[in-house]
Amino acid sequence: MRVDVVTIFPEYLAPLELSLIGKARATGILDVAVHDLRTWTSDVHRTVDDTPYGGGPGMVMRPEPWGEALDELGPGHLIVPSPAGVRFTQPLAHALAGEPRLIFACGRYEGIDQRVLDHAAERMPVTEVSLGDYVLFGGEVAVLVVLEAVVRLLPGVLGNADSLIEESHADGLLEAPVYTKPAQWRDLPVPEVLRSGDHGRIARWRRDQSLLRTARRRPDLLPALPPQALDRHDRAA
Numbered sequence: 001m002r003v004d005v006v007t008i009f010p011e012y013l014a015p016l017e018l019s020l021i022g023k024a025r026a027t028g029i030l031d032v033a034v035h036d037l038r039t040w041t042s043d044v045h046r047t048v049d050d051t052p053y054g055g056g057p058g059m060v061m062r063p064e065p066w067g068e069a070l071d072e073l074g075p076g077h078l079i080v081p082s083p084a085g086v087r088f089t090q091p092l093a094h095a096l097a098g099e100p101r102l103i104f105a106c107g108r109y110e111g112i113d114q115r116v117l118d119h120a121a122e123r124m125p126v127t128e129v130s131l132g133d134y135v136l137f138g139g140e141v142a143v144l145v146v147l148e149a150v151v152r153l154l155p156g157v158l159g160n161a162d163s164l165i166e167e168s169h170a171d172g173l174l175e176a177p178v179y180t181k182p183a184q185w186r187d188l189p190v191p192e193v194l195r196s197g198d199h200g201r202i203a204r205w206r207r208d209q210s211l212l213r214t215a216r217r218r219p220d221l222l223p224a225l226p227p228q229a230l231d232r233h234d235r236a237a
């Protein structure tokens with residue numbers, strides 16, 4: 001997968017060098033380039049923003065540098081982090097993991113002139129993506145979040161593909177709690193069922209814990225489950 005990130009703060013993307021994303025880059029699964037938007041300015045002050053038409057607080061990113069940047073880097077699936085975007089979810093992460101080329105446009109201030117997105121949408125897919133219902137200064141941290149969620153889904157990045165099948169959100173439910181040795185820690189034992197060796201009982205217990213956690217912590221996820229997601233035993237539990 002090829003990824004380009006355009007930002008006025010390239011240093012913010014330094015963590016892309018680290019950890020599993022850095023490893024995916026080293027093995028050639030991922031090719032990332034971070035670009036400074038000001039590369040595509042032509043005035044001496046390298047201006048990227050101006051006051052909003054119609055008035056109001058803050059500044060808006062001017063269309064010209066973005067247009068030049070996207071002319072040079074595109075086409076690709078353009079991702080624009082924004083609190084006004086569609087919610088970033090695991091299914092969207094899977095969809096993006098299937099793309100050969102992603103371009104992230106990091107807005108700052110009150111956002112990017114809408115014509116940049118409208119113009120780009122005539123030649124490439126454009127998705128405005130939000131992490132959740134709160135406001136960040138800009139899109140850079142959101143790019144780190146989206147890329148981490150997407151890159152770990154690329155074939156060959158995770159050592160154990162089973163960890164993708166069992167994790168939270170893979171089936172629309174939260175994952176059951178996990179334990180490791182020692183069997184007794186301070187005054188707290190590991191639940192007996194997990195040490196029973198009875199794989200049927202263990203699977204049933206994990207499934208029940210998943211359902212209980214989801215019902216208590218994220219009841220909003222339950223109506224979104226496909227009808228076949230709950231089996232006969234689940235309904236009884």
Ligand code: 6GU
Pocket residue numbers: 080081082083085129130131132133134135136137138139142
């Ligand atoms: Cl993706 N960007 C910004 N600026 N704020 C956000 C966000 C994104 N998601 C939630 N808040």
